Amino acid sequence: MSARRLTVQYYALLREQAGRREESLESAAATPRELYGELRARYPFTLDPEVLRVAVNAEFAEWSQPLREGDTVVFIPPVAGG
Amino acid sequence: MSARRLTVQYYALLREQAGRREESLESAAATPRELYGELRARYPFTLDPEVLRVAVNAEFAEWSQPLREGDTVVFIPPVAGG
Amino acid sequence: MARFRFTHAAIDPAPLRRELADPACGGFAAFEGWVRDHNEGAAVRHLEYQAFEALAVKEGERILEEARTRFGVPRVLCVHRLGDLAIGEVAVWVGASAPHRHEAFLAARYVIDEVKHRLPIWKKEHYQNGDSGWVNCERCAAPDSAAHPHAHR
C-alpha cells in the first residue's frame, strides 16, 4: 500500500466545510471513493458520495478509477441546475 | 342598387398593380367580393380572391360582409410568412 | 401598453431588452429576424417591408396578449421594422421575460410564429440579378398556384 501525492480542490459547500480551496496530500487511497472516505474522517462533510460526481485531472471520472501519483481530484457537489 | 362612397387602400403587389396607395370611389358593390370583382375589371390584378383576405375599417372581415357608406376596404395579399 | 410597434429606423435590441427588465423574472428569451443574403437559392441584395399598420398593430397586440395569458409571461414585446433593409439588419425583434426559462422560450416562439403568419406585413426581395418580387405573392399569382404548398386563411 504505497502513498501517492495528490492535489484535491474544493468547491461550493465542500470548500466551506473543508475550510480551504485546495490542498496537496499524501494518500494511500487507491480510488476517488477511498479518498473521499479519508477526507470525510478529517472534515465535517455532509454530502454523501451518492450525490457527488468526481473529476480527475479536470475530466469526469469513475469513483473506481485508479489514482496515480500527481493526480488532481475534485469532488463535484450537485450543480445549481434550475 | 345604390352606390356607396368607399375608400380602398392597396398594399404590396396590389399597390403596384393598381398604381396607387389609396383611392376613394363610388361603387354599387354590396360586398367586398363584388368590389374586388369590379376592381379586377379596372386593374391588372393577378391575385385570385381565394389567396386574399379582406379587412373593413382595419378589422378582418368576411367577403360577404355588407359594405356601408364610408367604409375603408383593404384586400390583403398573402403575407411574407417564413 | 403599446407592446407591439413598427419602426422605420434601425432596431437596436439593447434598449428593448431593458424594457423587459423585471426583478421577479429569472429568464429572458429573445428572437431576432435578420435579413439574409439569400432565399431559396437566389442572392438577395436588400429587402423592403411594407405593412397595413392600422390592422397589424391591433393584431400584434392581440398576439402579445395571447402569449401573456397562455404562458403566464408578464412581459413580452415585439418591434417590426418597415422600409428598406440591408443584409444583416434586424427585421423583427421579440423578447419575453418570465419567472422561468421554459415560459420565456415558449412565449417568444409563439409570438414570432403568429406574427409571421397573421400580420399583414409584406416583404419584397430585391435580388443581385436585378429581379425583385413580393415573397409568396408572386407564386400565388403564377398559373400553377393551385399546387403551391402554403396555406391561406
Next chain:
Amino acid sequence: MARFRFTHAAIDPAPLRRELADPACGGFAAFEGWVRDHNEGAAVRHLEYQAFEALAVKEGERILEEARTRFGVPRVLCVHRLGDLAIGEVAVWVGASAPHRHEAFLAARYVIDEVKHRLPIWKKEHYQNGDSGWVNCERCAAPDSAAHPHAHR
C-alpha cells in the same frame, strides 16, 4: 473557437450578439438568465456563482459543439458570470444564429438546459433574512435527502 467562457465582469449582451452576426443567417435566438429577487418563497438579496472552471469550460465547449452538430446551427455562444451578482444582473447568456428560426430556438434551448445540468457551476443564495445556502446542496445534505426529487449523475 473559444465559444464558451466565464467572466467576472457584468455581461453586456450587445457585443455578444454581434459576435454571432452572419449574412447567411435569418434567425437569432438568445437566452439570458437573470438573478431573481426570490426563489422558492425566500426573498433573495444577492447571489454568488462559483465554477470548477477547468472542467466547465471543456464541458461547455462540448455542449456548444453538440448544439452545432445536432441542429446544424453555425454559430452558438455561451458566457457565464461568476462571483457576486445583484438582483437583475445577467448570470448567463446564450445566443445562436441559424439560417432559420426553428434551429436557432432549439440550439439556444438545448445549450441552456445542458449548461444548467452538466456544468460544475454552483450558486449560493444570500437571503434577505441573513441566511444563505448553496442551491441543491443543502437539501442533498439534509437527512431526508433520499426523498428529494432532482437527479444526480
